[in-house]
Amino acid sequence: MVAWIGSRTVPLSAAIEQVAKLLATSRCPVFSLDSDIHGCRSLIALAERVGATYDHVNGRDLVHExxxxxxxxxxxxxxxxxxxxxxxxxxxxxxxxxxxxxxxxxxxxxxxxxxxxxxxxxxxxxxxxxxxxxxxxxxxxxxxxxxxxxxxxxxxxxxxxxxxxxxxxxxxxxxxxxxxxxxxxxxxxxxxxxxxxxxxxxxxxxxxxxxxxxxxxxxxxLPADDDAWGMVLASTWMTGFPPRTGFSTGSPVYDPWLCDVDRMIAQKEADLHLWVSERDEAPPARRGGPPTIALVRGERPVAGAAATIRIGKAGLDHDGVVYASRIGTLRSVAATTPSDLPSVRTIVSHLQHALTGKDMPC
Amino acid sequence: MTPLTFTLRNEPEERLDLSGLTPDRLAGMTPAEIAKLRVGTSRRPVAAGDIFKITGTDASNIVFSGGSGRFDRVGTEMTAGRIRVAGDVGARAGRRMAGGLLKIEGKAGVQAGSSMKNGRIEIDGDAGEGVGGPMAGEIHGMSGGLVIVRGKAGDRAGERMRRGIIALLKGCGDHAGLGMIAGTIVATGRVGRYPGHLMKRGSLLFDLKPAELSPTFVDCGRVEIAFPALFDRYLMEEGILDRPLLGPRPFRFGGDNAVLGKGEIMFARG
Structure with missing residues (x-):
């Protein structure tokens, strides 16, 4: 059981189709991300494809760093x-x-x-x-x-x-x-x-x-969160900018205030929120917020989410690459308890295919 | 000629980048051409004509009839003329402004007067954080001109400013004049934590002693110098204040000694 539309269990392909439809029709989508390097790279590529603005799920702390x-x-x-x-x-x-x-x-x-x-x-x-x-x-x-x-x-x-x-x-x-x-x-x-x-x-x-x-x-x-700092590095080498960056004009625009995803949701600028967290964090409950797509590890659909897809965690369910401040660079992590849960990159690859008919270049 | 007037039809659904609607950029354009200018910032951006009813012909005198917190970058890089907004504006009003007058009759969002070089901005309501400050990645903030905020200003007003004057008439948040290189900030009312933190030169002029002054400022006692009287006269002549701010013998603290230590904080009452 890995996908739900609302609270209804569906095949993964149906959830992918639904999420792709929401992304394609959104006027101002925003992403909150927390994944390993491969996951972040694929999500930033997806943000570019759909003109989204992205930040880390703990962007409020990361912005000072x-x-x-x-x-x-x-x-x-x-x-x-x-x-x-x-x-x-x-x-x-x-x-x-x-x-x-x-x-x-x-x-x-x-x-x-x-x-x-x-x-x-x-x-x-x-x-x-x-x-x-x-x-x-x-x-x-x-x-x-x-x-x-x-x-x-x-x-x-x-x-x-x-x-x-x-x-x-x-x-x-x-x-x-x-x-x-x-x-x-x-x-x-x-x-x-x-x-x-x-x-x-x-x-x-x-x-x-x-x-x-x-x-x-x-x-x-020493960054407060190594995974978040890994996302900063991935974002910077892909777009030239750290997060908070947006692609609404087609080109990456870095603006810590304008591209603050929490602010965009609170001020009702965003009309779709993609929440990705490899940890056991669910998106914060918001009354009257935009439709939410949740990519999370939990075994239940996220309450109020338009669609929920289960994902695995790098270093636990599947191999991955993360930032380690102990060595000051990226390191690979092997799966400690391999499972069939799909990686973020796998899900995003399906989404890219559903949106464009082509596979991701990376 | 009647002012070129943009009358807001409805509250916009997306943030608007109004940097293109300035006297310099609209000179010689017809209303039909102006209506086609893109102002939206989402994936399906709106044009000026979708948001505003456009009337009038004098592009050197622009009026926004009705404002919104989603009006970003109003008056960006304007060099001459006049813009009046009958309402609120969003982020970075008067960004890199080099001349003219920008009058905002409501509130302003973050970084009003960001890195402005010259001209005058008057804000009747409150202003967000970073008045006159730099945008992310920039070295310097405001380098000239005058910003008057008749309401309260947020944190970090005048961050890394090099020249010019900022007047905050209902107080301000923390770290006013953060990293200031030169210039003058005037504030009446409550001033937040550690004004002048990391300032090298420049003057912070208050009516009251700040509640929390950084320990790297040192007390210089009361001073009898010509500058306070001269500056008080300037503030009154410009219509910024209606009575003297500092008086003849203000208190003076020198700092920030963590850096160059050539800045000053002066206030009339301890």
Whole structure:
């Protein structure tokens, strides 16, 4: 049982035909995506075919991480380089729980290319510094720098002013130890995720730019969601832009506000919503929203959806390719419990065929 | 000659890109030609004639009779003339505007006056976030001109602006003047968190001390300099305020010391 129209079980071919019809007649379709690289590539190709706008299902978080790269830019390194070269690691704010193992493995290693095999740790903390999600990571070796009175972005600002020998109107605990360690370090690395907002990331990268005038320093950026970051990479190499991008004019247009799928649905601009999630996430229930097509793993049809098709998950039901921030690039994942559930790419291939009479080029 | 008037027939179903309906671009065109211009942004875009009843002949004086939050990019890149919108507008009104007057009698969406270079924008209602700011991927925001918001403005007003004046008469959201390079932002009423965050130069002028000031701004005390009186006079002559904002001895904070530290925040009352 893999497909439903409404709550009625149908053969997959009938569901494909229905979904293709909805996509072909839609004036302003929007896609919310969450899949592996193959799935994202096929869905972006489908978006181009039907003139849709797409975003990740967690686009609200992803947009800040993308803005760090599109609006600010910065210095970045891979975890491998950090492991071998960093003689000083500064953790900026809380990090997502998914990356705690990476930090702990870094803490257990020694740099063999720098610093005489020694590595110092600092952790920047501030008021309510829990933007990364999950429980806070406490590294036993780390010296905590910060203030309970100021949030992380303000703490970063004070540190940046101190590094440039400019005044600030507040003092931080262990700031002198931090400045002393920075002066001695040969390759300091700041580890960051989506701290709180774009201004915080801008402050951190600005501090790195200041430091790089006299010595080397870089950042290890850890995305909050590796799968979402994989989609960013796939989107960028296919269209030249990260998500939020739309094809309503035929060419890709990147616009984080205009192509915000949640906003488009809330403001009744979208007239069809394709929701794809390889995790067990169902589309959020919306009263009066557009018709929804759901590609999900669940065993039941999504309540209120015009059509639901079951899909498998890469690395579980079928092989796939995902982004891994631990190595800073893509990696293949083999199916751990292979099943007959179709992949996203397979479903999209059927849809492309139903829409054009041709198979997908990729 | 009568103003070229676009009367809204019905609320549009899709967002409209009105960047083509400016005095510069419509000069010399007949109403029939204008009616064929594409303004829709969906897969089956509408034309201007589908949305508006078009009357009048003077393209240097354009009136939108009836507005909508889906009117995007009104007055984009206009260099001269006048546009008046009797209602709301959507995103990026006056984007990269280089001259003329854009008068909005309702609310404006995000990034009004985005990267504008010159001219004047007056918004009678509230404005969304990013007044005068850059679009994604751009380095600089507003580089000249005047934006007056008579309602409340959203977050990040004047982000990375290089020159020009923004006046926000019912307060603004967080991070006003974020990453500001130069220019002036005036705000009366409540100002959100950390105004002037990452600002290098420029002036933020308020009637009250901001509730949350970044610790990388340092108190310079009360100052007796000529600038506040001069600027107060300018604000009143332009009809932006009807009484002095700063007075003769305003409080001054210098910053943002996290960056260059040559900017200032001044306010009349602590």
């Amino acid at each position: 993308v803005a760090l790269h599109t609006d600010i830019g910065g210095f970045f390194a891979t975890a491998t380089e950090v492991r071998r070269r960093a003689d000083l690691i500064v953790v900026g704010g809380d990090l997502p729980t998914a990356h705690h193992d990476l930090l702990l493995s870094l803490a257990a290693s020694k740099p063999d290319l720098s610093g005489g095999g020694r590595r110092r740790w600092f952790q920047i903390n501030g008021k309510a510094a829990s933007a990364g999600g999950g429980r806070p990571l406490r590294l036993p070796k780390a010296v905590e720098v910060g203030s309970p009175d100021y949030p992380v972005d303000a703490v970063l600002g004070i540190l940046r002013a101190s590094l440039a020998a400019r005044k600030a109107s507040a003092a931080l605990a262990n700031a002198d130890a931090f400045l002393s360690a920075m002066a001695k370090a040969r390759f300091p690395v700041f580890v960051c995720s989506h701290l709180t907002d774009v201004p915080s990331l801008a402050m951190l990268q600005g501090m790195l730019a200041d430091i790089n005038k006299t010595q080397r320093a870089t950042a290890l950026f």
